[in-house]
Every structure is written in C-alpha cells, then in structure tokens.
Amino acid sequence: MKDIAFYDVKPYDKMYFDALSPLYGFNLRCFESKLHEHSAVLSQGCDGVIAFVNDSADRKTIEKLHSFGIKVMALRSAGYNNVDLKAAFGKIHILRVPAYSPYAVGEHTAALLLALNRKIHRAYNRTREHNFALSGLTGFDLYGKTVGVIGTGRIGRVFIDICKGFGMKVLSYDLFPDENAGIDYVSLSELYKRSDIISLHCPLTKDTKHIINEHALSLMKDGVYILNTSRGALIDTEALLTAIKNKKVGAVGLDVYEEEEDFFFEDFSGEILEDDTLLRLLSMPNVLVTGHQAFLTKEALENIAKETLQNLKDFFDGKPLKNEVCYRCEKYGTCIQNHEQRCF
Numbered sequence: 001m002k003d004i005a006f007y008d009v010k011p012y013d014k015m016y017f018d019a020l021s022p023l024y025g026f027n028l029r030c031f032e033s034k035l036h037e038h039s040a041v042l043s044q045g046c047d048g049v050i051a052f053v054n055d056s057a058d059r060k061t062i063e064k065l066h067s068f069g070i071k072v073m074a075l076r077s078a079g080y081n082n083v084d085l086k087a088a089f090g091k092i093h094i095l096r097v098p099a100y101s102p103y104a105v106g107e108h109t110a111a112l113l114l115a116l117n118r119k120i121h122r123a124y125n126r127t128r129e130h131n132f133a134l135s136g137l138t139g140f141d142l143y144g145k146t147v148g149v150i151g152t153g154r155i156g157r158v159f160i161d162i163c164k165g166f167g168m169k170v171l172s173y174d175l176f177p178d179e180n181a182g183i184d185y186v187s188l189s190e191l192y193k194r195s196d197i198i199s200l201h202c203p204l205t206k207d208t209k210h211i212i213n214e215h216a217l218s219l220m221k222d223g224v225y226i227l228n229t230s231r232g233a234l235i236d237t238e239a240l241l242t243a244i245k246n247k248k249v250g251a252v253g254l255d256v257y258e259e260e261e262d263f264f265f266e267d268f269s270g271e272i273l274e275d276d277t278l279l280r281l282l283s284m285p286n287v288l289v290t291g292h293q294a295f296l297t298k299e300a301l302e303n304i305a306k307e308t309l310q311n312l313k314d315f316f317d318g319k320p321l322k323n324e325v326c327y328r329c330e331k332y333g334t335c336i337q338n339h340e341q342r343c344f
C-alpha cells in the first residue's frame, strides 16, 4: 500500500475516495487543511499528494514536498493554475483530471443563466414570504439571443450545445480554434460587441488573467449578461462592479471569484465576511454567486476519484502519464511529449 496525503478533504469527495482507494492500492491520510508551504510537512513519509483547486503548490511548497521525497501530485481538478509548474518541473510530476464531467459544469452555467434571466433566486425568496407579485421579475426569451463563448474546449462545447438547444446564436473565441468543429469563431472584440450573454470557459493563464477588464466591458452591449464558471481571476472584479453599477452589465453569474481561496468551500454562516468586494457582489440583486460548485454532481465526483487514483497508479506502475501537465504543456497548448512519455 502506498500512503497518499489527501489535502482539503471534504465529506462529499471523501466518500468516493474511501470506497475506491483500497482497490488501487492506496492508503489515504486525509487532512482538512489546505496544502501550502506550512502544511506541506503533513505529507512527510507519504509517497504522493492529492490536492484540490484552492490548495497552493507554489515554489516553496513544491520544494518542501520534494525534500520529503515526494515525486507526484495528483490534482483532483481540471484546472492547475494553483501549481507553479516551472518549480515542479523535474521534481514533482503534476497529474490532473482533464474531463470528469464537462456536462456538470456546462449545465451549471446554464442553470446560472436561467436563474438570473427568470429571476428564480428572487422569486424563491418572494413566494416563501407568500409574496406572489411579479413586478421586477421580467426576463427575456433566450431564443434568438446571441451568446459569446470564450474557450471552446470540453466545457465550452457542452455549453454551446445547450445554448443551441434553446435556439440561441453562438459566437466563439478560442486561442486554438478547432476549424473542423462547426463552431462560428470570431475575434474577441467582435464577440464582445455582438453578444447578449458572454460565458467564460478558458483556463486561467498569464494571457487570460483579467480578460474581462474595463476595456473589454466598454466594448460590450449595454445590459450584457456575464457568466463565469471557469476561474475567478479571468474577471477584474472591481471593473465588473463598476460596470454593474453603471448598468452596463445587466446580470452576472459567478461560480468562481478572484479571491475565493479564503472563503469558498467553507461555511461562514452568521459571520461578517472580511472581503468588501465579495460583500458588494453578494448585495446586488442581479448577481448570483455559487461557491465553486459547478463540478458537484455524483457522476463528476465518482469520475474524479477514479481518474485521480488511476493517475497515481500509472505513476507508481511506471506507465506513461496521459494526464500530466508541465510548463511546456501550458506554453505550447499541447505537451511536446504528446503524453506518450512522461513530461520529464
């Protein structure tokens, strides 16, 4: 049995990992703490690490883990922007779960859009108070509207298909467009100018940080809806707040938030949040925030557990690592090793 340090454990993912890990030959040492420079010491004596989206695998953390002889970190997520890939290269193999259920995230994005447009969150509160008045709840037909999708990977394509099902027109932008996919690609500025709804499905990289900024917002239609189920820092939140206040932006659905690390996945009921920006977002009737739950379906959780454990097993069995990422993968879009070998 290999010992694996499992950080930021939550009951909903523990039940799937506990059921499966013995079958893969792993003994999990579960920690509620997030992974960071100081909690890295908990993995001393372990053979590998399992981490999640708000764990921090920065240079110092990587070096500590490496000094304990750890050579593999399996992320139970698709995104890997929380890992210093350059620091990890040559020391720790970084594995991820690229596609546990694009449907979970695509469908949650659609849920945010439908709830915002038809004011379901407000209607729910009203009817619980026996208030059946309709004023202020007017939406619009999605049919015939134009949605702009930034990032046409697995999740972006699921969301595109859902939107097409509603009879919407879809415009897309991708740094690496798939010209054979029947997707209508336009430039970013054209997408901003023509879309009634904009949805973000690209990863967070140096290039995409604050892709939605003051300039981008200025190009958009008045009353545009913005959806982000990807990563919080794709949006400059202060610029977004100004645009909401100026009524440039009509509604916002966020499953992710720039500074979510300190809050999301935890229960702060009854406490005063020490984040004025998040408080302002939460106070607005046309902003709907969910706490990074787009992935949270039974199917996704089971797939995450299976794929994470299989990734680790492949590593320990000396097999090629099809789900490895390194800084070169990020730079070139696809790994120059093509995942037929290991990245290093």
Ligand code: NAD
Pocket: 078, 079, 098, 099, 102, 105, 150, 151, 152, 153, 154, 155, 156, 173, 174, 175, 176, 177, 201, 202, 203, 204, 205, 207, 208, 229, 230, 231, 255, 256, 292, 293, 294, 295, 296
């Ligand atoms: P993917 O790799 O299949 O697709 C990402 C797409 O973005 C690719 O087509 C890529 O070419 C494109 N892209 C890369 N750089 C770009 C740029 N600068 N501009 C425009 N497009 C660019 O990834 P996916 O599985 O579709 O996931 C998308 C993102 O969703 C992930 O990066 C992750 O951050 C986020 N995610 C969120 C949750 C959640 O629970 N909220 C769950 C899973 C994934």
